[in-house]
Amino acid sequence: MFKNSKKVMLVFALILTAVIVFSGCGKKEETPKDANSENAGLSGSVTIAGSTSVQPLSEELAKAFMAKNTGVTVNVQGGGSSAGVKAANEGAAQIGASSREINESEKGIGLTEHKIALDGIAIVVNPKNEVAELTLDQAKKIFSGEIKNWKEVGGEDAAINVVTREEGSGTRGAFEEIVLKDAKMFNKAITQPSTGSVKTTVAGDKNGVGYISLGSLDNAVKGVKIDGVEPTTDNVKNNSFKISRPFLYLTKGDMNEATKAYIDFVMGEEGQKIVVESHFISTK
Amino acid sequence: MKKLHENIIEKLLLVSAVAAIFVVALITYFIFADGLPVIQKYGLAHFITGIDWHPLEGHFGLLPMIVGSFLVTLGALLIGVPLSVGCAIFLAEIAPKQVTGLVKPAIELLAGIPSVVYGFYGLVILVPFIREVFGGRGFSILSGSIVLAIMILPTIVNISEDAIRAVPKDYKEGSLALGATHWQTIKKVIVPSARSGILTAIVLGMGRAIGETMAVIMVVGNVSVLPESILDPVRTLTGNIAIEMSYAAGEHSQALFATGIVLFVIIMILNLLVTLVPKRVGE
């Protein structure tokens, strides 16, 4: 019995210790950080949070930056564009990442925008689909539900399965603005929450059509020409392919040294080289 | 001395038990604080009975999602409960020890598979299969129900089996001694005695089905329109939050917290119903 009660006490003691150590860790962690940021040498940590479309690019940029500045840790988080805006505004992250223009309600809160890259949006169909080209007007009618059969745009006699992104997505926002304009997205379109799942859906459905970030276009789906123009980074850059949106880094107030160094790196030659290597379009 | 430490332990036990209330209160506060203003602004009826979901234009009709969540969960329970309770009875009562020894770890293993995996299995295998065999677009209530049914199997099997095993041996022996067959004993004595455990299992399974997010998003098509058949795509309440939360801002984001409130209230009502049921049958 004595042994057992000791055991119980031991378990509680361990839990208590763990709690104290955990919370202690957290507090200790912060003090050296502050001290470090005052030092002349570059050190500290930067957290980037936000758009999942920007995340792969940020990850690459962060790796390259950390290789040069070993004292700095750059943590890259997802969460979505809005979470990124919130995080930057509330200080949970030094940098918020957004794959859409920030909207009216977010503009008033005093964030600084850094346009780090451009991304094209390709309209994709199943590789087995005969249709290889659409006009912007046909695309508009397909995504608004007006054209319902592939034969109306030169394909087989089969119903079109429209796949779209969720409302609020940066990709969808840009797509609606450029392609749909005044028309509304077909309300029975299958809705998928990410580029990857739109791609998988279209790749698995012979009659599917969707739209994805140009950076993730590959052989699984076929990017159709719009008004005769191939969806390529070159064509986005020379403005002949019209469907594109910006990738933004958002910061609030005065940046600390590590954050400033990172943003300078991204906007500089080396950073923009990585942007191009990742199949996005440099803003320079 | 002994009394003192037993007193401390009893206090600790009470604090632990109350922890659940504390957590629920915190969650309630944080969800309602964010979601209630937008409900007050547009009126509850706008959310519950509206069928238009265009959050960027101020239309927040949640009815299609409420119906969607309800139908997908119901379908999952219709498929999953008979299978898993049957399986639990089999494991506890009929299967030889070696078979149970093999099957049980296998099922426990499956409980741990991330929902994303089930979702992708559904997307890659089930959705095309339904499109070929039943027609439609494949993304449907049916595929959602099947994926969810598979996902809730381990939960219901594990807990119901424990409950069935916990029925005292005397009950079973008594029934058999009175001349009842094994199946009669199972039906009339064992399952009724294990009822509270089985019900707990079903509630946990239902909770998992209603609450499941990632797997459902991948297979139901997420269309916020009232469905006309089980082959139509739907959107669930959880899906609505998960899909749009990451990009929502301002009132749109509040409307998603409001979706959370609706989900929350539905679950409260279900829980209330469940706490009422066994009392009426048992007493």
Add this chain to the structure above:
Amino acid sequence: MDKVRSSVYWEEKVAKVFLWASVVITLGALLAVIFHILQHGLMHVSWEFLTKEPRLMGKEGGIFPTIVSTVYLIAISLAIATPIGIMAAIQLTEYTQKGSLVKVIRFATETLAGIPSIIFGLFGFAFLVLFMGFSWSLLSGGLTLAFMVLPTIVRTSEEAIKSVPLSYREGSMALGATKWQTIWKIVLPSALPGIVTGVILSIGRVVGETAAVILTAGSSLNIPASVMDPARSMSVHLYILAMEGISMEKAYATATVLIILIFIINTLATRVMRRMSSNLIS
């Protein structure tokens, strides 16, 4: 009489067929999923995959940091939820079985069990990440997951404790043991298998959770150095790999490792449980 007997006979037959069929379908459905993943994933799993850091967002390289983070998340969430859950179950079964407080506690537990993980995620984000200022960290993630699995542990422990026959308790009390001695020496050891089942289910939920973890622990690919660091669990990694279309090969491989990990945890837990229960009872 004959008619009755034959209808009993047929009912028996039909019931047996139904029970067999339900096992075959259940296992068939579940094994089909596992088989599909292993078939596509096993060939991409290697020692390098387990021990190397990912490159290009996980398109190349391994998953080492995500394994470390997953283990941390399991440890933190269960270190918090297991003792609280078991103690709550003891309170509910052995001390106060009736009364309005118990009703409220039970309702709260059931509500907690029914709250979808996405709402835990939203709550964790609003409360722990922003309000408490823990930011995206192992601590925020671990706490959120602890809240999530708490009801599972409470309920399974409760069922297990309830299933210990009353005669055991009466025997112990008759021998002069106090209530707590009885619980500690008699009730808990007998209930241990059920409690461990609950813990295993909880580990499964922690390992498999995606939505709540992304919102609270974040998705940084760095190896966390303290509980205040952000982390990416294996499930989150799998979700990102698959949903962002980074690499289906690596996604299947990650899923395969997850399944193997769960298998190891379950086997260990079963072993430990057997040893503990035989030690304590004898």
